[in-house]
Amino acid sequence: MKKLLAVDDHEDILFTIKAIGELADLSVVTCNNSKEALELLKKEKFDLVIVDYYMPEMNGLELVKKIREILPSVPILVLTVDESIDIARKFMDAGATDFATKPIRTPDLVSRINLHLELSNLKGDNLLEEIKKQIPKGMSPQTLGLIVKYLEENEEFESSETISLGTGLAYQTAHRYLMFLEEKGFLEAKLDYGKVGRPIKKYAIKSELEEKN
16 A cells, blocks of 8 residues: 655645545555654655645745655655646745645545656656756656657647646646756747637647657
8 A cells, every 4th residue: 555644734634635545545644744744754655745835834845845855756746725837836846746736626636646656656767868868856757758758649739738637747747847848859839829818838749859769
């Protein structure tokens, strides 16, 4: 049975996560402050950590940074009511893996947990070597590989929202990785103006990328 650590200063949230874990056949250990969480992570092995953003003494962002100092690869899901891209960027720079929103939706949280437990079992050899060489600190090779695989399997240009839904990643996570892939030249991007409203940016894997591998 996979073992999770959930950190939140609200007991009702911890109760909910623990109940969801039982339904999903997951062992969930809970604590209500960041310092206790760090002590637990030093003593016990966890397969995934769920972290709240707004907590007293040490907030979720600082906790993620501390976790990464001792555990470079454990998946970290951030619970937040704030879905802004700026907040997501700060968390991912600190080493967060993905996001889940409050109020908690059971199917969403369970699928997000299972996705990252599965990804954590993937070996690096399955990923694109050209991309692996350029991954910055705080980004997950497995998550990046998931997005690349999805784009390789879809011939048409896809929006961040569609890619988020197709991979099971939070929108903020998909957006952040897509920006990195575009910046490094692995993706083609175009604007779809549609009929009304603001244009939507869409992405596709560059054909040269497959030739390199």
